[in-house]
Amino acid sequence: MATINFGGVLEDVVTREEFPMEKAREVLKNEVIAIIGYGVQGPGQALNLKDNGFNVIVGQRKGSKTWDKAIADGWVPGQTLFEIEEAASKGTIIQFLLSDAGQISLWPTLKPHLTKGKALYFSHGFGITYKDQTGIIPPADVDVILVAPKGSGTSLRRLFLAGQGLNSSFAIFQDATGKARDRVIALGIGVGSGYLFETDFLKEVTSDLTGERGSLMGAIQGIFAAQYEVLRKNGHSPSEAFNETVEELTQSLMPLVAENGMDWMYANCSTTAQRGALDWWKKFKAASQPVFEELYESVKSGKEAARSIASNSTPDYREKLNEELKELRESEMWQAGAAVRKLRPNA
Ligand SMILES: NC(=O)c1ccc[n+]([C@@H]2O[C@H](COP(=O)([O-])OP(=O)(O)OC[C@H]3O[C@@H](n4cnc5c(N)ncnc54)[C@H](O)[C@@H]3O)[C@@H](O)[C@H]2O)c1
Ligand SMILES: CC(C)(O)[C@@H](O)C(=O)O
Numbered sequence: 001m002a003t004i005n006f007g008g009v010l011e012d013v014v015t016r017e018e019f020p021m022e023k024a025r026e027v028l029k030n031e032v033i034a035i036i037g038y039g040v041q042g043p044g045q046a047l048n049l050k051d052n053g054f055n056v057i058v059g060q061r062k063g064s065k066t067w068d069k070a071i072a073d074g075w076v077p078g079q080t081l082f083e084i085e086e087a088a089s090k091g092t093i094i095q096f097l098l099s100d101a102g103q104i105s106l107w108p109t110l111k112p113h114l115t116k117g118k119a120l121y122f123s124h125g126f127g128i129t130y131k132d133q134t135g136i137i138p139p140a141d142v143d144v145i146l147v148a149p150k151g152s153g154t155s156l157r158r159l160f161l162a163g164q165g166l167n168s169s170f171a172i173f174q175d176a177t178g179k180a181r182d183r184v185i186a187l188g189i190g191v192g193s194g195y196l197f198e199t200d201f202l203k204e205v206t207s208d209l210t211g212e213r214g215s216l217m218g219a220i221q222g223i224f225a226a227q228y229e230v231l232r233k234n235g236h237s238p239s240e241a242f243n244e245t246v247e248e249l250t251q252s253l254m255p256l257v258a259e260n261g262m263d264w265m266y267a268n269c270s271t272t273a274q275r276g277a278l279d280w281w282k283k284f285k286a287a288s289q290p291v292f293e294e295l296y297e298s299v300k301s302g303k304e305a306a307r308s309i310a311s312n313s314t315p316d317y318r319e320k321l322n323e324e325l326k327e328l329r330e331s332e333m334w335q336a337g338a339a340v341r342k343l344r345p346n347a
């Protein structure tokens with residue numbers, strides 16, 4: 001563990017230097033890693049693990065679209081691609097990467113394959129934390145571990161291919177074998193994490209559900225839409241409103257924040273912009289803080305989990321989500337965005 005000073009608070013993290021890929025391969029050399037679910041995280045983690053030299057198989061429903069996707073990605077039926085139950089019986093580490101709602105319906109099928117000494121791996125604290133709603137209660141004689149990449153499975157794969165890595169949290173819920181810690185860290189390194197920071201299942205799920213509903217996805221769209229509407233209402237053209245709301249942020253300013261922090265981005269803007277931003281950010285913070293408090297409570301109480309389970313367990317959940325995504329895509333702001341993207345010099 002390397003001790004790192006995060007803004008005055010010391011935390012232990014695991015880096016690739018202290019836990020190199022060689023060591024991860026050694027720890028997992030006798031394990032068969034079965035990836036159950038091939039949606040977004042499934043492909044990213046399965047392919048990264050395979051390319052890093054681990055023994056990986058994929059479990060999917062034959063005849064499903066994701067079965068075909070797995071074949072297209074190079075998994076071979078009968079060798080590295082199996083029906084879910086067969087993969088679960090062959091795996092010594094079972095990575096449960098179905099959607100969080102999907103995990104509930106598959107749990108009774110999966111559970112009998114969690115025999116003594118195996119490990120059950122999640123990428124979210126959801127199923128275990130909200131056990132009263134999910135019914136996911138693992139047997140006492142298996143390890144229960146978590147590696148949660150902090151980003152999309154698509155980015156996990158892209159960064160791996162670019163020779164970089166996405167940061168992940170890791171947690172141990174149950175150490176039945178005495179090997180859970182080595183197993184989880186080796187898996188975290190194997191799936192392509194840049195570094196790993198420790199958490200527990202409850203903290204992972206509450207922070208993750210808050211983040212994606214908040215500043216990472218929900219709040220950001222809300223702020224974009226509010227500013228765009230105000231500009232449009234006041235006679236600004238769609239291209240002007242979109243550029244001043246989204247395009248400049250993603251193309252010019254966020255890369256500067258990512259590189260060297262908010263103050264550095266501010267310092268690379270005019271003193272006029274700096275004066276205004278330094279005055280106004282506190283008003284936006286004050287206005288949004290009650291909404292974040294409400295959000296956190298809703299997560300903590302299990303209300304967000306209930307909503308997600310109910311909505312994503314219906315047979316037509318995917319069509320319903322796609323309808324709402326379509327509405328977003330077809331809004332004037334994101335249609336303007338599509339036109340703006342096409343105008344990028346190297347588009
Ligand atoms: N999407 C991400 O990038 C991301 C990032 C970090 C953590 N996670 C976590 O990783 C896990 C997997 O997430 P995901 O986004 O890859 O999942 P997903 O929503 O893409 O679903 C994965 C697969 O589950 C299948 N599925 C859904 N319901 C099913 C059912 N009832 N029976 C059988 N199969 C079913 C889907 O067809 C899909 O192939 C979740 O716990 C999620 O919270 C995801
Ligand atoms: C990629 C995210 C938003 O970080 C993840 O938490 C998810 O649920 O997909």
Ligand SMILES: [Mg+2]
Nearest residue numbers: 124208209212
């Ligand atoms: Mg999430």
Ligand SMILES: [Mg+2]
Nearest residue numbers: 150151208212
């Ligand atoms: Mg997340």
